[in-house]
Every structure is written in C-alpha cells, then in structure tokens.
Amino acid sequence: PKVAMLLFGSGKIVCAGARKIEDVSKAVEKLSEELTSLGLLH
Secondary structure, X not given: OOOEEXXXXXXXXXXXXXXXXXXXXXXXXXXXXXXXXXXXXX
C-alpha cells in the first residue's frame, strides 16, 4: 500500500494515506520487517 509513516522516538507512529485498515496493517508489518532487518527492532 502507498502510505507515509512518521516514526517518533517515543515509539508512536502516524500513518497517512491508507484507504483501508488492511492497508495500515500491511504497512506496519512491512515497517516492522524493515526495522528488524536493520537491527533497530528486536
């Protein structure tokens, strides 16, 4: 899904541009995978 995500130091995430709740879920999963692969998420 084409979304923009802002990730804050507090851990909060703002997701904009999603049209369906499923798009948000997919985007968060992809972000989680990316952060894990970079060693930023355990």
